[in-house]
Each structure stands twice: as C-alpha cells, then as structure tokens.
Amino acid sequence: MLELKHIKKKFNNLPLLxxxxxxxxxxxxxxxxxxxxxxxxxxxxxxxxLEKPAAGDVLWKDVDISTLPPHQRKFGLMFQxxxxxxxxxxxxxxxxxxxxxHIAVDEISRRVDEALEMVxxxxxxxxxxxxxxxxxxxxxxxxxxxxxKPNLLMLDEPxxxxxxxxxxxxxxxxxxxxxKMDIPVIYVTHNQEEAFTIADRxxxxxxxxxxxxxxxxxxxxxxxxxxxxSFFGLNNKLEGKICSIDPLIAETVIxxxxxxxxxxxxxxxxxxxxxxxxxxITMTENNDDLNYFEGQIKDNIFKGNSYTMRVGIRELxxxxxxxMTPYPKGKKVGFAIDTDSILYFEKK
Amino acid sequence: MAxxxxxxxxxxxxxxxxxxxxxxITGKAVGFTFYQAFLSTLITLLVGIPSSYLxxxxxxxxxxxxxxxxxxxxxLPTVVVAAGFNALIGPKGWLNLLIMDILQISTPxxxxxxxxxxxxxxxxxxxxxxxxxxxxxxxxxxxxxLENAARMLGATPKKVFWKVTFPLLLPSILSATILVFLxxxxxxxxxxMMGGAAFTTIEVEIYIQTMQFLNLKxxxxxxxxxxxxxxxxxxxxxxxxxxxxxxxxxxxxxxxLKIPDSLNKxxxxxxxxxxxxxxxxxxxxxxxxxxxxxxxxxxxxxxxxSWAFTFENYRGLFFNDRHSLFFVPPITALRNSVLFAGxxxxxxxxxxxxxxxxYSKSERSNKYLDFLVMLPLGTSAVTLGMGxxxxxxxxxxxxxxxPVLIPMAHALIALPFVIRIIQPAIHSIPENLHEAAMxxxxxxxxxxxxxxxxxxxxxxxxAAIYAFAVSLGEFGATTFLTRPEYPTLxxxxxxxxxxxxxxxxGRAMAMASILLIICGSGFFIIERLQIKVKGGxx
Numbered sequence: 001m002l003e004l005k006h007i008k009k010k011f012n013n014l015p016l017l018x019x020x021x022x023x024x025x026x027x028x029x030x031x032x033x034x035x036x037x038x039x040x041x042x043x044x045x046x047x048x049x050l051e052k053p054a055a056g057d058v059l060w061k062d063v064d065i066s067t068l069p070p071h072q073r074k075f076g077l078m079f080q081x082x083x084x085x086x087x088x089x090x091x092x093x094x095x096x097x098x099x100x101x102h103i104a105v106d107e108i109s110r111r112v113d114e115a116l117e118m119v120x121x122x123x124x125x126x127x128x129x130x131x132x133x134x135x136x137x138x139x140x141x142x143x144x145x146x147x148x149k150p151n152l153l154m155l156d157e158p159x160x161x162x163x164x165x166x167x168x169x170x171x172x173x174x175x176x177x178x179x180k181m182d183i184p185v186i187y188v189t190h191n192q193e194e195a196f197t198i199a200d201r202x203x204x205x206x207x208x209x210x211x212x213x214x215x216x217x218x219x220x221x222x223x224x225x226x227x228x229x230s231f232f233g234l235n236n237k238l239e240g241k242i243c244s245i246d247p248l249i250a251e252t253v254i255x256x257x258x259x260x261x262x263x264x265x266x267x268x269x270x271x272x273x274x275x276x277x278x279x280x281i282t283m284t285e286n287n288d289d290l291n292y293f294e295g296q297i298k299d300n301i302f303k304g305n306s307y308t309m310r311v312g313i314r315e316l317x318x319x320x321x322x323x324m325t326p327y328p329k330g331k332k333v334g335f336a337i338d339t340d341s342i343l344y345f346e347k348k
Numbered sequence: 349m350a351x352x353x354x355x356x357x358x359x360x361x362x363x364x365x366x367x368x369x370x371x372x373i374t375g376k377a378v379g380f381t382f383y384q385a386f387l388s389t390l391i392t393l394l395v396g397i398p399s400s401y402l403x404x405x406x407x408x409x410x411x412x413x414x415x416x417x418x419x420x421x422x423x424l425p426t427v428v429v430a431a432g433f434n435a436l437i438g439p440k441g442w443l444n445l446l447i448m449d450i451l452q453i454s455t456p457x458x459x460x461x462x463x464x465x466x467x468x469x470x471x472x473x474x475x476x477x478x479x480x481x482x483x484x485x486x487x488x489x490x491x492x493x494l495e496n497a498a499r500m501l502g503a504t505p506k507k508v509f510w511k512v513t514f515p516l517l518l519p520s521i522l523s524a525t526i527l528v529f530l531x532x533x534x535x536x537x538x539x540x541m542m543g544g545a546a547f548t549t550i551e552v553e554i555y556i557q558t559m560q561f562l563n564l565k566x567x568x569x570x571x572x573x574x575x576x577x578x579x580x581x582x583x584x585x586x587x588x589x590x591x592x593x594x595x596x597x598x599x600x601x602x603x604x605l606k607i608p609d610s611l612n613k614x615x616x617x618x619x620x621x622x623x624x625x626x627x628x629x630x631x632x633x634x635x636x637x638x639x640x641x642x643x644x645x646x647x648x649x650x651x652x653x654s655w656a657f658t659f660e661n662y663r664g665l666f667f668n669d670r671h672s673l674f675f676v677p678p679i680t681a682l683r684n685s686v687l688f689a690g691x692x693x694x695x696x697x698x699x700x701x702x703x704x705x706x707y708s709k710s711e712r713s714n715k716y717l718d719f720l721v722m723l724p725l726g727t728s729a730v731t732l733g734m735g736x737x738x739x740x741x742x743x744x745x746x747x748x749x750x751p752v753l754i755p756m757a758h759a760l761i762a763l764p765f766v767i768r769i770i771q772p773a774i775h776s777i778p779e780n781l782h783e784a785a786m787x788x789x790x791x792x793x794x795x796x797x798x799x800x801x802x803x804x805x806x807x808x809x810x811a812a813i814y815a816f817a818v819s820l821g822e823f824g825a826t827t828f829l830t831r832p833e834y835p836t837l838x839x840x841x842x843x844x845x846x847x848x849x850x851x852x853x854g855r856a857m858a859m860a861s862i863l864l865i866i867c868g869s870g871f872f873i874i875e876r877l878q879i880k881v882k883g884g885x886x
Binding site: 045048049050069070071072074075076077079080081083084085086087096097100101144145148 | 502504
C-alpha cells in the first residue's frame with residue numbers, strides 16, 4: 001500500500017533522515033519507535049505531505065504521490081497534542097473533515113455520531129473542546145481523524161501528553177479500535193511498551209536511519225546491535241574476547257562465559273559485546289553449573305508484582321534481574337547464566 | 349471629568365439651550381471624526397493584516413530590525429511624527445524641494461499637507477504597529493498544527509484560511525480594529541498639525557471652542573459625545589480581549605515560521621518589507637536630515653539649488669528672537685519638558701505600583717479595576733486636559749497650579765501603560781518564591797525589598813522610561829494646561845512649525861530631532877531590557 005523510497009531530509013543543515021525506505025501493507029499496523037529527535041514526526045509529516053523530502057519518493061498503491069498536496073492524499077493524521085480546533089465544539093471538530101469533502105448534512109451528522117459512538121463520547125458532542133480532559137481530547141482527535149474514512153491513519157505520539165495511569169488504560173482501548181480497522185496504520189512513539197502493545201511490526205528509527213524492523217517479540221529478543229539492546233533497557237553488558245569456538249567461550253573481566261552461537265560466525269581473538277537478558281540469571285548453590293558466578297546483592301527494588309535485584313560481582317560488573325521474593329541487601333549469592341539467553345554483538 | 353459635566357449642565361440653565369451650542373458645527377465635527385477614523389482604520393488594516401502575516405509566518409533576514417522599527421511609532425510623539433512628515437512631504441519638505449529642483453519650479457508641487465491623505469498617512473504610520481503587535485503576535489502563536497490538521501482533513505489552502513486561521517485570528521483582528529479606531533477617533537495632534545484648519549474632528553473642535561471661543565459649554569457637549577463613544581469602544585475592546593480563544597497547544601518558539609521558498613512568497617516578503625521600511629523610517633530620516641541641512645535656491649531661474657550642512661538650527665535654539673511667542677529661548681522648553689517628564693515618571697510609577705499591587709486574585713473586581721484604569725486610554729488627552737483645566741480654573745490662585753497640573757495630566761495618560769507593564773510582572777511572581785524566601789530567612793515585610801523589587805526591576809525600568817517618554821511627547825492635554833512662560837518641547841515645536849520663515853522651520857526641525865533622539869534612545873533601552881516571552885502556550 002504505502003511505500004517510502006530513499007527518503008532524505010535535512011534540518012538546520014544537518015541530516016535528519018538518511019535514506020529511509022519501508023513498506024506498509026494493507027491493514028498492517030506499523031510502529032515507528034525511536035528516541036526523541038530521531039526524525040519520527042518528520043517522517044510522518046512527509047508521508048502526510050506537510051513537508052517535502054529533500055530526496056526520495058512516497059508511493060501509494062505504486063503511484064508516486066510526492067507532489068500531491070496534503071488535502072488530496074486522504075490520509076488521516078492524529079497530531080501530537082491533538083491540534084483540536086479551539087473555535088469549534090466536539091461535534092464540529094469531528095465534522096470538519098466531512099464538510100471539507102462536501103458530504104450531505106444528514107450524512108455528516110450520522111457519521112459524526114458514529115465516530116463519537118466508537119470512542120464513547122456521543123454525550124459530549126456539544127461541549128467546547130477547551131473544556132475536555134486529556135483523555136477526552138485524545139478520543140475526539142481520534143474520531144476526527146477517522147470520520148472522513150481515510151485510506152491510511154497516522155498517529156503521532158498519541159499518548160504523549162497523558163499521565164501514566166491514563167496511558168495504560170487508553171492504549172488498550174486504542175489497540176482494540178485499531179485492530180478492528182482494515183486500513184494501514186502508522187503509529188509513532190518513543191515508548192516501547194506502547195509499540196509492543198499496538199504494533200504488528202516495529203521499525204526502529206535512530207539518527208535518521210531505520211536500524212531494525214520486525215515483530216515486537218523478534219526485535220526484543222534479537223536486537224540488531226548494542227544500541228537497540230540498550231534502547232530496550234537491556235543493560236547487563238560485558239565486554240569480552242573469544243577464546244574458544246567449540247564450545248563458544250568468551251573471556252571477560254569476571255571470568256569465562258560460555259554461550260550458544262547465533263547467526264553470526266565468530267573467530268578466536270575477536271572482541272565482542274555480550275548482553276545478558278534479565279531472564280538468563282537463576283540463583284543456584286551448585287558451583288559446578290556452567291557460567292556459575294558469585295556476587296553480592298546490591299539493591300532490591302520493589303516493583304509491585306516483582307523485585308528488581310541488582311547483583312555486583314567483585315566491583316567488576318553489575319547485573320539486574322527480576323525475583324518474586326527478594327534477597328536482603330548485602331547477601332552473598334551464587335548464580336548461573338543461561339547459555340542461550342546471552343546476546344552478542346561484534347565490536348564495531 | 350465631573351467638572352466638564354458641571355460646566356455643561358450648570359444648574360438653573362437649560363442644558364440644551366441652543367444659544368451657546370452650535371449643533372451644526374457639532375454635527376460636522378462628529379461626522380468628520382467618524383469619516384476619517386473609518387478610512388484610517390480601513391487603510392491601517394489593509395497594510396497591517398498582510399504585515400501581520402509577514403511577521404507571524406515568515407522568518408527572513410532583517411526581521412528583527414523591522415520588528416523593532418515597527419514598534420518605534422508607539423513611543424514617537426505626534427509632534428515629531430508631524431514634523432517628520434512635514435520634512436518629507438510638506439511645502440518645505442524633501443520631496444517638494446527635490447521636485448522643485450528637478451523641474452525648476454518655484455512653488456511646491458505636492459500639496460499633501462493640510463489634506464485628508466496627510467491625516468490618513470500619519471494615522472497609518474501610527475497604527476499599523478498596533479495591528480502588527482496584536483494580530484501578528486496572535487498569528488505567530490497560532491499553532492500551525494491546527495492548519496495542518498485542517499489540511500489533513502481535506503481542506504484546500506483557501507478553506508484552511510477561512511475555516512481555521514481566520515476564525516482563530518478574528519478576536520485579535522477585532523480587538524486591534526477597535527483599538528485603532530479608538531486612536532484614530534481620539535486623534536488630536538495629527539489632525540491639528542497634518543490636517544490644518546480645514547479639518548476639525550471632535551477633539552480639535554473641543555480645543556477650538558475652549559481655547560479660542562472660551563465656550564466651555566459647547567466644548568463640554570463635544571467632550572461628552574466623545575467620551576460616550578470612546579468608553580463604548582473601550583468597553584467593547586475589553587470584552588473581546590477577554591473572550592480570546594487561546595489555542596492551548598504547546599509549541600516551540602518560532603515553530604510556525606518559514607523561510608519564504610517560492611518566488612511569490614519571496615516577492616511578498618520583499619515588497620511588504622520595503623513598504624514598511626518606507627512608511628516607518630522615511631519621516632524620521634527626513635526630519636533628522638532636514639534639521640542639519642539647509643537648502644537655498646540661490647537663483648531660481650537656472651542655477652542649481654545648493655544644499656549645505658549646518659548647525660545653525662540647533663544654535664538658534666539658545667536665542668529668543670522677536671518672532672517667538674514665548675518669553676524664553678526654545679532650549680528652556682527642553683528643560684521644562686525634562687523636568688515635567690521627571691515628575692510624571694515619579695507620579696506614574698508610584699501610582700502604578702500601588703494600583704498594580706491592589707489587583708487581587710478575584711477576577712470580578714479586577715474587571716472593574718481594569719475598566720477604571722483603562723478609562724484614561726479611552727478618554728482622549730484633550731478631554732483630559734480640558735477636565736483638568738476646568739476643574740482647577742475655579743480654584744483661586746489657579747495660575748500657580750499649572751506647572752503641577754501638567755505632570756499630573758501626563759501621569760494619568762501614562763498610567764494605563766505603566767500598569768499594563770508592571771501589573772503582569774508583579775502577578776507573575778509565583779507564590780512559592782515568597783514561601784521559599786521566607787523559609788530562607790526573609791521576614792515577610794522585607795519580601796518586597798529582597799524578592800519582588802529585584803524581580804520586577806526590568807519592567808519597572810521599562811515603565812519609567814515609558815512614562816518619561818509619554819510626558820516628553822504629550823501634546824493634546826498640554827495644549828490646555830501650558831502657560832507661555834512654561835512651554836514644553838512639543839508645544840514649542842508646534843508653534844515654530846506654524847510660524848513663517850525658514851529659520852523657524854529649521855528650529856522646529858531641530859527641536860523635533862532632539863525629541864526624536866531622546867524618545868528613540870529610551871525606546872532602544874526598552875528594547876534591550878525586554879524580557880523575551882518564550883513559547884506560545886498560556
């Protein structure tokens with residue numbers, strides 16, 4: 001359906017988007033995930049036609065629409081902060097797009113009702129948008145973007161200005177609404193949990209490049225590089241040097257670590273970054289276990305349904321992992337690292 | 349004001365007796381006042397709204413300078429502007445001299461002065477800055493996301509303007525229009541100096557009736573008509589500014605500004621910038637040049653006219669020659685003006701701080717206070733001057749009061765501005781700063797000294813300079829209160845402009861230049877002091 005080819009864009013003479021290409025299929029929900037300032041919103045604005053790329057093409061159903069003005073593209077965009085028209089009430093905000101398309105009055109009223117019903121806001125149709133709560137505004141913006149039945153829906157950080165509890169609730173509602181739709185959806189966010197909830201496929205955008213794409217599960221367990229791993233909060237890092245290929249062993253500051261080989265082939269003497277997934281660490285007293293280490297509990301942080309434990313190994317390294325019942329601070333513990341939950345990246 | 353009413357409706361006499369009131373003149377004055385105000389406002393909007401678009405949506409080289417220039421008229425006294433336009437398009441002005449030189453003719457070909465176009469030009473000069481300030485700022489703060497949202501919903505660029513941009517700007521446009529109309533409606537100096545004897549507005553008629561015919565009754569009726577309309581307009585403008593739709597979307601400063609990219613946009617920016625520069629700068633430049641250059645047509649038949657650089661006009665300020673209507677040399681007028689301005693500044697600041705502090709958190713009572721404080725703004729300077737005159741002329745030894753009356757009247761005129769500057773500054777100090785200061789050991793009574801005063805230092809200085817400049821340039825009220833032995837600079841300029849002879853004209857130019865330089869410097873200090881208001885939200 002939508003295809004971007006080699007999109008480039010500069011901002012203040014610095015490259016903001018460097019050769020971005022991707023494809024969004026029919027009724028696919030794609031999340032563009034990345035840190036702030038990475039060019040996510042600009043990418044949306046280029047798709048919308050609000051901004052022109054310095055180079056590259058935007059194709060819709062294989063037709064180049066790069067020169068088509070925004071009002072002729074029939075794409076819906078839900079803005080960050082919603083951009084509701086302050087001079088119009090809820091009904092007129094939602095009706096705005098329908099009126100622009102010269103739809104008959106009774107048809108407009110029917111479709112606005114339908115759109116407001118979808119977000120369960122029919123009862124406040126006559127309210128001024130300036131009186132709405134954050135959550136209500138978000139839903140009005142969603143209804144407004146959908147009312148003209150766009151061919152593609154884009155959402156720019158729709159949870160951005162809401163508080164945390166509201167976010168958790170609304171993201172579920174939004175997920176249900178989006179999964180019912182049969183149009184492509186592009187959802188921009190910097191929040192991985194939102195992306196995991198909403199997306200069929202995630203594109204990770206960093207410094208103007210798509211560094212990885214794939215399903216949420218795949219990306220989380222197979223980050224492309226150390227940056228993606230840290231972006232997902234995988235911070236149990238170790239530097240090492242390969243000292244054996246079969247079995248695969250790396251020499252690190254805390255000792256030798258054995259791990260399973262993935263796609264990339266390694267050779268002896270090669271420097272690698274190891275990332276140990278939090279699920280890889282299990283407590284044990286058996287010092288014969290593979291990858292057995294001893295350390296001291298540095299911290300136990302209550303997280304509601306579990307504890308985040310921090311264990312230090314002779315001031316050389318620190319790992320975090322989850323436990324249901326915590327150990328006290330300062331306790332000496334033994335633990336093993338599961339060989340198939342260790343990610344490795346070649347040093348660049 | 350009460351005393352005007354008193355004079356108008358003296359007990360025992362039939363208030364509407366026609367013996368002293370010429371309804372014909374009244375009707376004419378009212379008609380012309382509305383006519384010129386309407387035309388002036390219309391032309392001002394025609395220049396001001398595209399200029400607002402220029403300021404609100406484009407970033408281009410020299411924009412900041414243009415912005416500073418466009419606010420200059422706020423502080424320029426009417427006499428300076430009148431003298432400036434006189435130096436530009438008057439019979440002894442640059443344009444005429446140039447054309448006379450080129451065509452070798454002996455009479456000035458352009459007779460713009462003392463005509464309606466002259467009045468209109470001066471009003472447009474003054475009030476375009478108001479439109480730019482009010483509408484331009486609103487345009488800049490109007491989040492472009494709203495326009496983009498409309499485009500995404502299928503609106504054509506034209507529809508985006510009429511359905512989103514225009515309705516959102518409308519309150520600002522209306523409030524600017526009313527303000528401009530109000531200023532045009534109550535304009536005095538411009539009409540008197542640019543229009544000449546042929547055109548009398550209500551203001552000018554009040555002046556003529558009071559000063560020439562001593563017909564206080566007639567002047568009172570005129571003041572009343574004037575007051576009714578201007579109060580109505582002030583009230584309307586307060587109502588509208590209270591209802592402004594402020595889009596509550598956060599935005600980055602300058603987010604909506606675009607560098608003109610297409611040829612059309614480049615042309616638009618270029619042409620409008622040129623027009624604004626000519627409109628805003630040419631009279632002041634013409635004035636400064638005219639004050640230091642003399643022009644003589646040594647032989648009007650063939651010889652080239654000669655221009656010479658001279659300080660003669662400035663030197664002349666120290667002499668008191670026979671043509672003068674004053675008992676004192678013009679430089680004394682400068683001294684008087686500075687003294688009055690100092691006194692005005694003191695009075696206005698003290699009153700301004702007291703009133704600003706008394707603004708409470710209750711919106712209802714603030715609304716009334718707002719109206720009361722803004723009343724002098726709607727009341728014209730002439731009415732104010734007349735009010736003071738008639739209130740104090742009944743007091744024995746009133747002559748001795750006059751030097752005090754001038755700074756009092758000036759302070760009242762400056763007060764609305766002073767309060768508008770100080771009051772928001774005082775009330776923007778967050779309460780928790782006071783609490784923090786108290787926990788750090790500042791006694792409650794000394795909070796003002798250690799916290800508030802240092803915090804509002806800049807707005808206070810701005811207000812002080814403003815009050816000073818207002819007093820220095822005030823013309824309308826002063827014409828009523830001035831005494832021959834205490835002339836102010838604007839009064840002296842006005843008199844000298846009306847005297848025949850190149851010498852007097854040159855002196856008027858020199859005095860106006862001095863006034864321009866003082867007010868201009870004050871203005872640039874204010875610009876430097878200005879605290880940048882970031883962002884468009886709230």
